[in-house]
Amino acid sequence: MNLVGLAQGVLAGERRSLAKAITLVESSRPEHREQADALLTELLPHTGRSLRLGLSGVPGVGKSSFIEALGMRLLARGHKVAVLAIDPSSAVSGGAILGDKTRMERLSMDERAFIRPSPSGGTLGGVADHTREALLLCEAAGFDIVIVETVGVGQSETAVASMTDCYLLLQLPNAGDDLQAIKRGVMELAHLVVVNKADIDAAAATRAQAQLTSSLRLMGMSHHDSEAWQPQALRCSSLSGEGLDEVWQAVRDFEAQQRRSGHFEARRRQQAERWMWERIEQGLRQRFARHPAVQAALPLLSSDVLAGRVAASTAARRLIQLLDTPA
Amino acid sequence: MNLVGLAQGVLAGERRSLAKAITLVESSRPEHREQADALLTELLPHTGRSLRLGLSGVPGVGKSSFIEALGMRLLARGHKVAVLAIDPSSAVSGGAILGDKTRMERLSMDERAFIRPSPSGGTLGGVADHTREALLLCEAAGFDIVIVETVGVGQSETAVASMTDCYLLLQLPNAGDDLQAIKRGVMELAHLVVVNKADIDAAAATRAQAQLTSSLRLMGMSHHDSEAWQPQALRCSSLSGEGLDEVWQAVRDFEAQQRRSGHFEARRRQQAERWMWERIEQGLRQRFARHPAVQAALPLLSSDVLAGRVAASTAARRLIQLLDTPA
Numbered sequence: 001m002n003l004v005g006l007a008q009g010v011l012a013g014e015r016r017s018l019a020k021a022i023t024l025v026e027s028s029r030p031e032h033r034e035q036a037d038a039l040l041t042e043l044l045p046h047t048g049r050s051l052r053l054g055l056s057g058v059p060g061v062g063k064s065s066f067i068e069a070l071g072m073r074l075l076a077r078g079h080k081v082a083v084l085a086i087d088p089s090s091a092v093s094g095g096a097i098l099g100d101k102t103r104m105e106r107l108s109m110d111e112r113a114f115i116r117p118s119p120s121g122g123t124l125g126g127v128a129d130h131t132r133e134a135l136l137l138c139e140a141a142g143f144d145i146v147i148v149e150t151v152g153v154g155q156s157e158t159a160v161a162s163m164t165d166c167y168l169l170l171q172l173p174n175a176g177d178d179l180q181a182i183k184r185g186v187m188e189l190a191h192l193v194v195v196n197k198a199d200i201d202a203a204a205a206t207r208a209q210a211q212l213t214s215s216l217r218l219m220g221m222s223h224h225d226s227e228a229w230q231p232q233a234l235r236c237s238s239l240s241g242e243g244l245d246e247v248w249q250a251v252r253d254f255e256a257q258q259r260r261s262g263h264f265e266a267r268r269r270q271q272a273e274r275w276m277w278e279r280i281e282q283g284l285r286q287r288f289a290r291h292p293a294v295q296a297a298l299p300l301l302s303s304d305v306l307a308g309r310v311a312a313s314t315a316a317r318r319l320i321q322l323l324d325t326p327a
Numbered sequence: 328m329n330l331v332g333l334a335q336g337v338l339a340g341e342r343r344s345l346a347k348a349i350t351l352v353e354s355s356r357p358e359h360r361e362q363a364d365a366l367l368t369e370l371l372p373h374t375g376r377s378l379r380l381g382l383s384g385v386p387g388v389g390k391s392s393f394i395e396a397l398g399m400r401l402l403a404r405g406h407k408v409a410v411l412a413i414d415p416s417s418a419v420s421g422g423a424i425l426g427d428k429t430r431m432e433r434l435s436m437d438e439r440a441f442i443r444p445s446p447s448g449g450t451l452g453g454v455a456d457h458t459r460e461a462l463l464l465c466e467a468a469g470f471d472i473v474i475v476e477t478v479g480v481g482q483s484e485t486a487v488a489s490m491t492d493c494y495l496l497l498q499l500p501n502a503g504d505d506l507q508a509i510k511r512g513v514m515e516l517a518h519l520v521v522v523n524k525a526d527i528d529a530a531a532a533t534r535a536q537a538q539l540t541s542s543l544r545l546m547g548m549s550h551h552d553s554e555a556w557q558p559q560a561l562r563c564s565s566l567s568g569e570g571l572d573e574v575w576q577a578v579r580d581f582e583a584q585q586r587r588s589g590h591f592e593a594r595r596r597q598q599a600e601r602w603m604w605e606r607i608e609q610g611l612r613q614r615f616a617r618h619p620a621v622q623a624a625l626p627l628l629s630s631d632v633l634a635g636r637v638a639a640s641t642a643a644r645r646l647i648q649l650l651d652t653p654a
Contacts, residue, residue, distance in 0.1 A: 033644070037638075037640075037641045037644065040638040040640070040641055041637060041638065041641060044635060044636060044637065044638055045635075045636075047635070048635055129640060132639075132640070133638065133640060136638065269633050272632050272633060272635070272639050273629070273632065273633060273639070275639035275640065276629070276632050276639035276640075276642050276643050277643075278643075279639060279640050279642075279643030279644070280615065280643045280646055280647065281608065281611075281612070282643075283643055283644065283646075283647035284608075284611040284612070284615055284647065285608070285611065287647065287650065288607065288611055302600070302603070305599050305600065305603050306596050306599060306600060308371060308372075308374070308375055308599070309371060309372070310368060310371065311364075311367040311368065311371055311460065311463065312459075312599050312600070312602035312603035312606060313364075313367070313456060313459070313460060313602065313603075313606050314364045314367055314368060315603050315606075316603050316604075316605075316606030316607045316609075316610055317360070317364065317606070317610065319607055319610075320607065320610035320611065320614065323614065
């Protein structure tokens with residue numbers, strides 16, 4: 001593969017080169033991995049200049065129409081918008097989110113936008129890893145807004161939050177009783193909570209917004225950092241466009257406040273460091289699981305631990321010692 | 328060291344042998360570790376027959392007086408009670424919790440009780456690990472109730488929950504407004520929430536109990552398992568003894584329900600399995616950090632990642648590859 005040409009194509013903002021580069025970083029073949037590392041290292045100086053926006057919400061909340069409506073407005077303002085996805089079910093289903101580009105018909109046809117479905121296969125960690133790398137490639141290709149979306153279930157939200165600057169949670173207007181059911185952990189990730197589909201029931205949307213505002217305020221009371229962002233609740237309609245400008249203004253306000261306080265850069269550095277250590281731990285686990293002596297001993301030792309014949313700590317120490325056995 | 332004699336001493340329920348055995352498993356010297364593993368494996372068939380009770384609460388909630396009052400009642404009913412502690416600050420301070428046995432004067436002087444302060448030094452993971460092993464030794468010594476306490480701050484609560492059958496959270500009666508501040512995560516660990524010091528303000532204790540009951544009910548709504556335990560809120564006074572019998576009855580009800588449903592055994596198996604994998608990951612990290620080639624390369628690669636010169640995933644792969652470098 002002509003890596004130099006590929007890097008130049010990405011830097012020139014060619015969508016085909018970008019798509020090809022992402023396919024390369026998604027590949028699990030060892031020789032591709034080497035090339036992907038070389039490409040990433042080459043392009044890294046040209047990354048980091050986008051605003052990375054995380055987005056989640058339960059199925060049916062209207063993520064695609066929200067991205068389509070917001071994305072078209074951003075293009076009109078002169079931005080270049082990339083949309084990536086993390087699908088926690090992709091390991092099983094082969095990727096459902098964004099798989100159907102017709103869900104964002106106008107955006108997907110525009111030259112200034114780039115839409116990429118969730119990588120499929122592998123663990124959630126692997127999927128998230130590929131999306132992080134794809135995000136860097138999109139930045140190198142000149143996209144100055146990168147949206148990473150996920151469905152509001154499971155750990156994929158944490159993964160999205162760990163690679164974005166601003167996290168936006170979409171809610172339904174009639175979620176009143178469901179508010180209790182929102183996992184507090186997800187609320188704590190959100191910088192902005194937006195009641196979508198306000199057109200369906202304006203009164204319900206207003207109530208939901210008020211309820212969310214007070215929940216966010218209560219949760220914010222535990223922050224001890226006076227420079228911390230106070231999460232906000234907003235409302236909009238992707239259909240009518242109502243409120244979308246306000247949502248975008250809130251994102252920009254958040255960004256400005258975070259840059260002033262130094263939190264923006266600090267968060268990115270933290271994310272990079274944590275990412276490195278996650279990948280190291282994943283690599284260590286893989287090496288462990290592939291070691292022949294470990295593979296030979298693990299089943300019996302595991303069942304000994306479960307049956308209470310060997311203490312878990314003893315079993316762990318024995319297995320670790322096996323790593324020093326010549327393969 | 329005479330391991331056979333030590334094992335016999337523990338099995339005979341000698342408190343001096345038990346104390347010595349715990350000191351052995353707490354030692355970080357490699358030859359002690361070998362002996363500790365041998366001792367644990369020898370004693371393991373005699374473990375598992377206690378009820379393991381986790382206990383936490385903020386400083387000042389009255390953990391010591393609660394344990395003293397409950398513990399004396401349990402001795403009167405013919406039980407043998409061991410009390411262990413996990414002090415998240417012990418890595419720094421050298422162990423504060425239970426360090427002062429005079430806080431449980433009557434219990435500590437009784438032959439049928441055994442009180443051991445938190446192991447000091449090392450990480451929280453190391454402290455928790457030693458406590459898990461000490462718990463097994465207490466069981467081998469015939470203690471049929473083992474209480475593991477911790478202060479209600481940080482991750483030590485998760486550690487206690489991960490080694491006990493029943494988790495009891497102590498609360499103050501005037502905690503009304505603070506209820507919002509209780510980390511939801513800790514509430515979710517609790518099977519029983521007990522308002523202690525009800526003697527100080529009976530009305531406040533009643534209000535706190537009612538509030539906790541409704542909070543627990545709301546949280547319980549997200550459980551989909553019809554056989555799941557519905558957490559309960561109770562009240563007591565360690566000073567007057569009021570409510571202590573009811574608390575103990577609730578612990579026993581919980582145990583009976585969990586045994587009937589099979590959750591009791593399932594939880595223990597899960598705990599053993601998770602413990603093994605935690606220890607494996609910890610061992611892998613230690614091996615990684617001690618590798619000379621890794622030690623040589625890590626500082627520069629880390630700073631490259633933080634400065635955005637090398638992608639985190641690339642740095643991680645390079646470091647993992649270094650493990651195959653001959654030391």
